Amino acid sequence: MCLAIPGKLLEITEDAHGVRMGRANFGGIVKQVCLEYTPEVVKGDYVLVHVGFALSKVDEEEAARTYKLLEEMDQLGELDAPDAEPDPPSWKVPSQ
């Protein structure tokens, strides 16, 4: 229910009632988005969208920082793990 997904802002417009709107691309699907809560965003930004409303700009620098942190995670943990520990099961998503 709190599902919110990042989309790339293609266009910023105003509707007939003066509401700040836009169109965002979600992996190929383009949808109308209300931008009243994100006055700072500009065309080309990624926005996090929930039920047709952009709730925040996606901060690309923070995203890169988090990802780098995970990538650089100390390998020692893996090496120090006891031999008896099995590999964690892989996440093949079971069919529903």
Added chain:
Amino acid sequence: MKFLDEYRSEPLAKKIVAEIRHIVTRPWVLMEVCGGQTHTIVKYGIDRMLPPEVELVHGPGCPVCVTSLEMIDKAHAIARRPEVIFCSFGDMLRVPGSESDLLVLKSHGADVRVVYSPIDCLKIARANPSRKVVFFAIGFETTAPANAMAVWQAARQGIRNFSVLVSHVLVPPAMAAILQSPLNRVQAFLGPGHVCTVMGYREYEPLAERFRVPIIITGFEPLDILHGTLMTIRQLENGTHEVENQYPRVVQREGNAVAQELVNKVFEVCDRKWRGVGSIPASGYSLREQFRAHDAEHIFEVGAINTAESEICISGLVLRGVKKPHDCPAFGKQCTPENPLGATMVSAEGACAAYYAYGRHLQTTLAGAAA
């Protein structure tokens, strides 16, 4: 998709799991607050990747699940009226009330429509001036700005035939209720990332301090959940209880001030009954007095409603992290997504429905055996 796919990398996931395994020294119980997080955990089998010391229990963060039976019956009573166009998010359609659900009502002639966004209801109201358009405004703080905007614009644009049936719930009071319960086992939380996109996380700091629990504001992709779990275990092992932000790409400490301002103009905090849990003080939003003209509860006289929940269902205990779905004798037998007996089976984000969707009713798990 950018900002999604990279947070689903399995090799990185295994690295994080190895790090968790490296630092954990004793058993810990963590609760993920959001139903969306529960769904990710069960879908990717994250709980089974973690070392046995780390137990994830599933929180009350599914607004469809916790909407009270009385409120669902009220929605049905309103939807049955011939002058009403009843609009709802798709998730609510199959949720059973005492007698029926919205899909069945629709098949019997009620004008029930699924909308993607509450703002779409304004178009429907403008196009149908002789009808009364009602939106079932449920959700956590994440959804409150959208619902607030629909009401605000209706008032501003003079759309008088639009109203909302409000059943909004708030996360922090529910976390406090869980921690105060004598049955509580939860020692730390993976906090609700999208709720905090709107609200920020300042309001979680007094909770962490008062109950001495780490709260890690966490995203919804598998790597987010594992990273949040690692940050939580670090704090638990170090004996600290801070609020930390795993999800800084969209969450800031202050949240979205513009959205908070409109939410506060339209809504006020009220006591709210949670399905499976009971009434929690100051745990919901209702419309402010000045928006009464758009308040469906005020507009439509709905008589006294008597409801009865299943006697065998343990969803209240599942919602508070005390029990797991397989602890229930009805799980996957009398109780399925087609015939749900209680809160946690009614929506795909409920813990029982997520376990069922990914075949857990067919298996015995470590967690199930240990619980």
